[in-house]
Structure formats: C-alpha cells, structure tokens
Amino acid sequence: MTMTLDDCRRLDAQDPLAALRGRFILPEGVIYLDGNSLGVLPSAAPARIAEVVTQEWGEGLIRSWNTARWIDLPQRLGDKLARVIGAAPGEVVCTDGTSVNLYKVLFAALSQMAPTGRRVVVSERSNFPTDLYIAESLCRERGFTLKLIDESELPAVLDDQVAVLMLTHVNYRTGAMHDMKALTAAAHAAGALTVWDLAHSAGAVPVALNDCEADFAIGCGYKYLNGGPGAPAFVWVHARHASRFEQPLSGWFGHAAPFEFTPHYRPAPGVTRYLCGTQPIIALSALECGLDTVLAAEPFDGGRGGMAALRTKSLALTDAFIALVEERCPGRFTLVTPREHARRGSQVCLALADKGPGAYAIVQALIARGVIGDFRAGDSQMPDILRFGFTPLYLGFEDVWNAVEHLVQVLEHEEWKRPEFNQKLAVT
Amino acid sequence: MTMTLDDCRRLDAQDPLAALRGRFILPEGVIYLDGNSLGVLPSAAPARIAEVVTQEWGEGLIRSWNTARWIDLPQRLGDKLARVIGAAPGEVVCTDGTSVNLYKVLFAALSQMAPTGRRVVVSERSNFPTDLYIAESLCRERGFTLKLIDESELPAVLDDQVAVLMLTHVNYRTGAMHDMKALTAAAHAAGALTVWDLAHSAGAVPVALNDCEADFAIGCGYKYLNGGPGAPAFVWVHARHASRFEQPLSGWFGHAAPFEFTPHYRPAPGVTRYLCGTQPIIALSALECGLDTVLAAEPFDGGRGGMAALRTKSLALTDAFIALVEERCPGRFTLVTPREHARRGSQVCLALADKGPGAYAIVQALIARGVIGDFRAGDSQMPDILRFGFTPLYLGFEDVWNAVEHLVQVLEHEEWKRPEFNQKLAVT
Structure with a gap:
C-alpha cells in the first residue's frame, strides 16, 4: 500500500x-x-455575531455607524483579504454578492474597452453559469458578443477583436486552475483586459493579483473564506483602473461624500466606488471571522x-x-x-x-x-x-x-x- | 396646556x-x-440569528439549503412583507440592497418603455440621493434624461415624453407623503410607468400597491421593518410586468433552473427573476424577525x-x-x-x-x-x-x-x- x-x-x-x-x-x-x-x-463567529447583534445593533443602534466603525467595514475587511490574494491595502472592498460584483467590474472593463472598437468577451463554456449569465446580459446591453470557448483554445483565441478575457481562476466543476500570470500577459499582449473570478481561489490557492498585473477580480466570501451562507463577496481593481472608470451600480456608499446628500453622483476615489448601497453589517461581521481563520495561517509562511x-x-x-x-x-x-x-x-x-x-x-x-x-x-x-x-x-x-x-x-x-x-x- | x-x-x-x-x-x-x-x-432576533449561525450553518452546513429551506427564504419573506405593502403572495422577494434593487426595476421599466420613444425619467430633486445616483447612471447608459422637479410640478410635468415617474413615497428628509394612487393614475394617464421607493413607507404607513395599480416598487429592510443594519431590501413587481421583462443583474438565483447549471440564462417566472446571486441567509433571517414585529400588529386590524x-x-x-x-x-x-x-x-x-x-x-x-x-x-x-x-x-x-x-x-x-x-x- x-x-x-x-x-x-x-x-x-x-x-x-x-x-x-x-x-x-x-x-x-x-x-x-x-x-x-x-x-x-x-469558532469565533457565534460570539462575534451575537456581539454585533446585541451590542452594536441592539445597544448602539444608529450610533454604531460611528462608534463601531460600521462605516468602513468593507474597506477594513478588504485590507485583510488583500493579504490573501496578493493585493495591496486599499485595493479591495468586501460587499454585495459575487454576481453583482461581476456586473460592476465587467461593466467597467467594457466601458474602458468600448472606444477601441473591440467587441468580443471571451469566457469558458465551463465557467460557473452565473458568471456567464451576467456576461450574457452585459454583452447584449453594451453591444458586445460573448464568445464561449474550451480551455484548449486559450490563448490562441485572443485576437484583435477581444476586449475582455473573463475567466474563473479555478474551475468550479473540475478543479482545474489557470495560469493567471501567463493568461493575463497573453490577454494584455493581445490588447485585452482580464476579469478574474476568484470564487474557488481566495483562501484556497495562492493568488498574486498585483504580481500577475491582473485588471479586475471578484470572488466569493462563503467558500474557502468561511464567511457564512451567502456572505458578502469582494471586488479588487488594479490601481491603474480603480479611479478611472465608474461602475453603474452607483449607490450612495460609492459616492465621494455620501453624507453630503448631494443630488449628483461623484464617485469616491479608488475601489470604494465599487460599493453601492448601505452595507450588510451583520453579514460583513461574520465574513470577518472567516477571513481571520485564513489569516491564522499567516505565522506559518512568515507573515505573507x-x-x-x-x-x-x-x-x-x-x-x-x-x-x-x-x-x-x-x-x-x-x-x-x-x-x-x-x-x-x-x-x-x-x-x-x-x-x-x-x-x-x-x-x-x-x-x-x-x-x-x-x-x-x-x-x-x-x-x-x-x-x-x-x-x-x-x-x-x-x-x-x-x-x-x-x-x-x-x-x-x-x-x-x-x-x-x-x-x-x-x-x- | x-x-x-x-x-x-x-x-x-x-x-x-x-x-x-x-x-x-x-x-x-x-x-x-x-x-x-x-x-x-x-427580541426574537438574537436567538434566531444564533440558531441560524450555530445550527443551520454550523451543524447543517451545505445541507441547510434543503433542510432549513434556505433556498426559498427570499420568497418566504416576500410573502410576509406582501401583507404589509398591499401585495399578493408570490409578488415580492427580499434580496440585495435598496439601490441594487432600484437598478433592477428601473432598468426593467426603461426596457419596457424604450420602444415608445419616450426618453424622460421624472423624479424629485429632493428624492433620496442614492435613488438619483442610480437613475442618473441608468439614464446615461440607456439614453434617457433624468428630469429633477419639485413636488409642486406634479402631476403637470407628466407629458408625452415621460417614460417613468420614479418617486420615493415618503420623503426621507421632510416626511411628506405622496398620494400613490393619484400619482400612479396620473402617470398611467400620461402613458408612463411608476417606480416607487418604499424605504420610509414599508412598515411605517399603509401601502396598497395592487390597489394603486403601481408598476414597480422597492424598499428597505432596516428602517421600519427592523431587519438590522444593512438588511436585505425588497422588490415588488406588478403581476402584469413580472414575467415580461428581464432585469440585467441576471444571476443564477433568478434563473428558471439554477441547479441545472446551464450556460444560458433563462429567467424564472415572476418576481423570482429579480434575484441575482446566492442569497444572504444570516441577514435574511434577521430581517424575518423584523418582519414578524410588524406582523405582530395584524391582530389589531383584523388580520389585514x-x-x-x-x-x-x-x-x-x-x-x-x-x-x-x-x-x-x-x-x-x-x-x-x-x-x-x-x-x-x-x-x-x-x-x-x-x-x-x-x-x-x-x-x-x-x-x-x-x-x-x-x-x-x-x-x-x-x-x-x-x-x-x-x-x-x-x-x-x-x-x-x-x-x-x-x-x-x-x-x-x-x-x-x-x-x-x-x-x-x-x-x-
């Protein structure tokens, strides 16, 4: 044996x-x-969630937006997650769901590519369906074509018509992992942007978004990040794009000054503009406990x-x-x-x-x-x-x-x- | 005195x-x-949330999608809320945030009106800013003009260019309430659709969506519905529209058969198509406790x-x-x-x-x-x-x-x- x-x-x-x-x-x-x-x-989640519910909500009530720092939970959790996915502080927010976040970043990527005349979004036929549904909707809406391919067609399919290469890093069904660095480089060499779904990567495999020079990434909080059922997801945007494009779900939490209550939208600098409405505080608090379980492994690789x-x-x-x-x-x-x-x-x-x-x-x-x-x-x-x-x-x-x-x-x-x-x- | x-x-x-x-x-x-x-x-929330966390998530784990009926929480809560806002069972889902939901229904309304050639969305200058930000984004994207008016201009402003009248029923800043029935009738008489934001209405004042013949409504779970900080919001769509239009955030939970994992989107019948990604179970469970506090008043008006x-x-x-x-x-x-x-x-x-x-x-x-x-x-x-x-x-x-x-x-x-x-x- x-x-x-x-x-x-x-x-x-x-x-x-x-x-x-x-x-x-x-x-x-x-x-x-x-x-x-x-x-x-x-193990830490039940007590932490109970504290948020009974103390921060129950006792603190509306005051907790200031006193319990609810207001910057998406960024605070984003900074923790950044260490897990090879991003820098200030580049990640935890918010909304994976599909909603994909809509935001794919829209931003398509907006960025629209002036080039390229009109094709490439993804895998075997990608997780919700990603394809979102891409299908956005392509129809924005005048792009969604081209579904087999993995074997990569990178040859990346021609001068391709605007965006949208891939899930680790396939949900097969567990096969792409070479993010090589494919990002190939996409860039072909003049396209990359959108990576890290649903089966974040907390599961090493991810080096900045080292790969990736453009946009989103992912899921409830799988390897242990954030609880339907946990908030996350958005990462490379610093070179983050303040350049708006996403269409332009809610007040993505505004440069939400509490000025001005009638016109002015996006916040950086990835904060990828927030939309009032943030789900209890769910984010549960997610933080999950992120902490992953970061508990940090001492075992020298704090990286x-x-x-x-x-x-x-x-x-x-x-x-x-x-x-x-x-x-x-x-x-x-x-x-x-x-x-x-x-x-x-x-x-x-x-x-x-x-x-x-x-x-x-x-x-x-x-x-x-x-x-x-x-x-x-x-x-x-x-x-x-x-x-x-x-x-x-x-x-x-x-x-x-x-x-x-x-x-x-x-x-x-x-x-x-x-x-x-x-x-x-x-x- | x-x-x-x-x-x-x-x-x-x-x-x-x-x-x-x-x-x-x-x-x-x-x-x-x-x-x-x-x-x-x-009062019921701490114990219920603890049960969801330790029993349904902790013990049940992935099995709870079936055994704890997580899968139809948005609809089950929607049916409860329907009693509060004058809707029928099956017409409401609790999901996502208010701004995200507004994006969905306003997109659906604009899609419906696009063939008419009408290109104006009317809203109040004093509407809650996030609603205006979302409308601003969608109007720019879809080729509409957002016209901001004072309340005194209603209903005179409703001419043959208006596609959608988007109002918050009770103004967040003044507490002034619109006559939903009269304004909906005026909008319809002018050939426009109505989108109502019930953020300060649901659980606060009687709302009769079906009686008013309203078209689309969304609202907030964390105000008068006591659903907790950043609670999921809701969507109602009149039965005459619900199965006719798609919203663009076409995630897998809005698919007719999400667990068939097919690569192409096929919207679920009815308001279920207004769901997007995996639903926030802990937050929905907290919201259910809040909905129950409102429904506790039911015996005092004869169960209505x-x-x-x-x-x-x-x-x-x-x-x-x-x-x-x-x-x-x-x-x-x-x-x-x-x-x-x-x-x-x-x-x-x-x-x-x-x-x-x-x-x-x-x-x-x-x-x-x-x-x-x-x-x-x-x-x-x-x-x-x-x-x-x-x-x-x-x-x-x-x-x-x-x-x-x-x-x-x-x-x-x-x-x-x-x-x-x-x-x-x-x-x-």
Whole structure:
C-alpha cells in the first residue's frame, strides 16, 4: 500500500497547521469536503455575531455607524483579504454578492474597452453559469458578443477583436486552475483586459493579483473564506483602473461624500466606488471571522498571508486523496481534476470510469455516512462529477483516509442503489 | 396646556398596541426616534440569528439549503412583507440592497418603455440621493434624461415624453407623503410607468400597491421593518410586468433552473427573476424577525397586515409631538413635515424658525441625553432639519412627552452651544 491509516495519522501529527482546526466548529461525525461550496463555521463567529447583534445593533443602534466603525467595514475587511490574494491595502472592498460584483467590474472593463472598437468577451463554456449569465446580459446591453470557448483554445483565441478575457481562476466543476500570470500577459499582449473570478481561489490557492498585473477580480466570501451562507463577496481593481472608470451600480456608499446628500453622483476615489448601497453589517461581521481563520495561517509562511503554507497542505491532502482512491477503488473512477500541481485547485473531482449512472447516488450515500461532498451533473461535453473540496484549515490526513474508506464501503455494499439516495433534492 | 404628562400616560394605558414594545430590546435610558434610519433590535432576533449561525450553518452546513429551506427564504419573506405593502403572495422577494434593487426595476421599466420613444425619467430633486445616483447612471447608459422637479410640478410635468415617474413615497428628509394612487393614475394617464421607493413607507404607513395599480416598487429592510443594519431590501413587481421583462443583474438565483447549471440564462417566472446571486441567509433571517414585529400588529386590524392599527397610533404620536413642540418651544421651530394626515409619513421634521445654525448641535445634545433623532443638512432650497422618526411598535406617548422635555431643556440651557456637540461625525 502506498499509504496506510498510520501514515495519515503520522502526517497529521507532523502537520504544523493541525491546530488551526480548533478555530472551527465542526459537527460530530462529519468529514466535510464541501468547503468549496460553503465553508465551516469559525469558532469565533457565534460570539462575534451575537456581539454585533446585541451590542452594536441592539445597544448602539444608529450610533454604531460611528462608534463601531460600521462605516468602513468593507474597506477594513478588504485590507485583510488583500493579504490573501496578493493585493495591496486599499485595493479591495468586501460587499454585495459575487454576481453583482461581476456586473460592476465587467461593466467597467467594457466601458474602458468600448472606444477601441473591440467587441468580443471571451469566457469558458465551463465557467460557473452565473458568471456567464451576467456576461450574457452585459454583452447584449453594451453591444458586445460573448464568445464561449474550451480551455484548449486559450490563448490562441485572443485576437484583435477581444476586449475582455473573463475567466474563473479555478474551475468550479473540475478543479482545474489557470495560469493567471501567463493568461493575463497573453490577454494584455493581445490588447485585452482580464476579469478574474476568484470564487474557488481566495483562501484556497495562492493568488498574486498585483504580481500577475491582473485588471479586475471578484470572488466569493462563503467558500474557502468561511464567511457564512451567502456572505458578502469582494471586488479588487488594479490601481491603474480603480479611479478611472465608474461602475453603474452607483449607490450612495460609492459616492465621494455620501453624507453630503448631494443630488449628483461623484464617485469616491479608488475601489470604494465599487460599493453601492448601505452595507450588510451583520453579514460583513461574520465574513470577518472567516477571513481571520485564513489569516491564522499567516505565522506559518512568515507573515505573507498564509496561503503558501495552506497550499502545501492542500496539495498534500489532495495528493493523498487521489492516491488512496486510485489504490482502493481501482478502475472505478477517472480523475477529472488535473494531476499536475500547478494546474490543480483545492478540490478533487471524480467521474465514474464506466460512464454509467450512480455518481449522484454515491454522493448521497456518502453524505448519509457523514462524508459531505457534492455532485455536479454532466452534459454533452462533461461527465457527471463527484466533487470533493479540501480545506487545509480544518481537514487532516486521517479525514482523507476515512473519506476514502467510506467511499470503498459505499461501493462494496452498493449503497448507491438504494432508492433514497436517488431522490433529487432542490439544491444539489 | 393641550397635553400633560398624565394625558400621555393615560394614552399609553389605553393603547392597544402597547404590549408590542415587549417584542423589542430597547437600550436603557434611550428614547429612540431614529427608527426611520435603523430600526430597533427585535427580541426574537438574537436567538434566531444564533440558531441560524450555530445550527443551520454550523451543524447543517451545505445541507441547510434543503433542510432549513434556505433556498426559498427570499420568497418566504416576500410573502410576509406582501401583507404589509398591499401585495399578493408570490409578488415580492427580499434580496440585495435598496439601490441594487432600484437598478433592477428601473432598468426593467426603461426596457419596457424604450420602444415608445419616450426618453424622460421624472423624479424629485429632493428624492433620496442614492435613488438619483442610480437613475442618473441608468439614464446615461440607456439614453434617457433624468428630469429633477419639485413636488409642486406634479402631476403637470407628466407629458408625452415621460417614460417613468420614479418617486420615493415618503420623503426621507421632510416626511411628506405622496398620494400613490393619484400619482400612479396620473402617470398611467400620461402613458408612463411608476417606480416607487418604499424605504420610509414599508412598515411605517399603509401601502396598497395592487390597489394603486403601481408598476414597480422597492424598499428597505432596516428602517421600519427592523431587519438590522444593512438588511436585505425588497422588490415588488406588478403581476402584469413580472414575467415580461428581464432585469440585467441576471444571476443564477433568478434563473428558471439554477441547479441545472446551464450556460444560458433563462429567467424564472415572476418576481423570482429579480434575484441575482446566492442569497444572504444570516441577514435574511434577521430581517424575518423584523418582519414578524410588524406582523405582530395584524391582530389589531383584523388580520389585514397590521398597518391600519399602526397608522392610527403613528398619527397620534406625531400629532402629540407636533403639539407639544409648538406649545413648549413656542416660536423656535418651523414644522417641515405636512400637518395634514394624508400627507404625513411616520416622522416629524423641524427646522429652526430663526434659520440660524444650531440644528446639528441640538440633535447632538439630544443624543447625549438619550433622545436619538438625526440631522439632515440643508441646501439652497431646504433648511437644516432635525428629524424624528416615530415607530408605533415600540414608542409610546410618554416617550413623546420626555423627548420634548429634553428638547426644552437643551434649548433652555443652551446645551447646543457646547463645542462637543458641534464636532462633525463621519456618519450623520
């Protein structure tokens, strides 16, 4: 055997990040491999949220905009997040949802490119649908064409008609990661701007937005950032663009002087103009607890945001999972996620090798056993997928062993044939 | 004297709604007249939010989208709110912020009117600025002109060039209320659509959207609906429009089948298409507690949403405040809010009769005494304003008496001249 349970326990004992698990409240009997969908509750969150609710809202009431500094929460959280995604202080705001934020930055990018006469937005057919829906809407509205391509067409597709290359850095379904630096350089060489969705990257893999010279980025607060269900998302805009363009959701919190109540819009300098209305204080406070869990890894990489240390463990966990699945379920699965480290996010996706049905039911059978991953349905181009996210903050190698052990048993006992595991749920 | 402290106590003793105050946690020593800015914490909220955080998020994790019915929170809350604003079940969603929602509905209204060749959006110069900023952006983008008028120009300004009449039902600064039914009829007669902002109406005054035949409405969750700081807002669209137009923030939660993950957008039927991204579950749960505080008044008007009973008390409270200020601070203030019931919201705004400075400092001196109202700076057309919101759910007549007593003392002792009350805060 390449790896035994004892090996896994030894790896856990040697894991410098092992203590970070104590920063989360994990349900008993659950091995949670769905942090790429909804991150786990940080231990600090219940008390902090209660404080915001009972003290800041309940006691402070309207005064808390000043006394509890509610007014600059989006920027304060943005500065924390900046350390995780290779941005500088003052370049990031946490606000609104991912799709709303994508609308803002894509609109800004299209406005910037409109005078060039370029009229094509390139994205992947396999991008997360909501990104495509937003791009579809904006392209129709602004007179652009959305061109959906396969990954293999990059960078060749970047011709002199392309205005914007809009990509999700780590694919939600396959876990495949783009080379942000190379593709940004290719887009720039072709005269296009880049919009990066970091939904499956922020807190999951090292991101170096400024080093990559990226143009715009947005991402999600409730996945690897552990910000809670439907947490506020974030916006980053490169300093060279931030004060140059307006986004259309020009609400008063993006105004240069919101409390002057002037009838005409004057955008705030920098990324603050990417705020819209009154900010969601309770949700932002929960997100801050999530951001703090990621930054808790900072001491382990010399204070550089923590992602290098998290990445080392993430790759070791996903390597172990792949090795154990291949060894203990031989011939049953195809690995959909790239084996190559440089191309892998923090999740592992499997397809059934026989291309038969059962992927959905296997996931349900695993969930019934406390191993929570999820299922993503296939289409004409892509098989059904069993998706397993690995968050190194709260997962260890013994969890990996146990998850594979449950998978082996689900297969051996053909549990996935049971009717209850074949009933479709509203949300998958 | 027209009214004594004993009279106020007698009115409280006779008040059928008095017990509703028990549904809130009010800070000691505070008379809160700023519920039009941020509503008070509902007593049920801390426990409910804690349950959502520790049980639904912490224990249920991703499963709670199904098991805790997170997936239809926006619609479930919308159905509750519908009872308060004269809408039908299925016509309202609670989601995103007020400004973002205004963008959606105004875009839909402009799309609907584009083929008519009409190119003017009419709004009031004194509308809440964020509404004007959003309209300014959309008009520029869509080739419309935003025409800002004074209230006195209505309805004469509604000519055959007007596409949309966009009004805030109750003015944030003056507390003046429009006749929604008459103005909607006038707009329709002129061939225009109406977009109503109910920020200072929902939970504050009776609203009858369907009876008025209004077209689109949005509003705020954190004022009279007591949903918490930066709470999600809401969208209502008349059934005759709801399935006909798309809004541009076409995220996956507005898709007809979000969990099919198809690459092309297909809007959900009805108002669900006004959702965008993943919904803010913790914030929506807090908002539900706030909605329940308003619906707690339902038994007092025969189960018709509660607003008739709340309105009776609200008018009595604001009548009492006006009478006491005029009697006890003679000649000091001008009443900015309409005296006529049919034109008054649930707030009272005062200006200094001598037009001198001091309004800001009087408000600060009152806040230091625990009487929390707020200040809105004037401009060339409008004086500085002392603004006092009256939420009948948690205020009584003795509160009114005491608030005026503090005002009398602030004036008598010239407390507003103290330097500490003349320092400008970040948020006013």
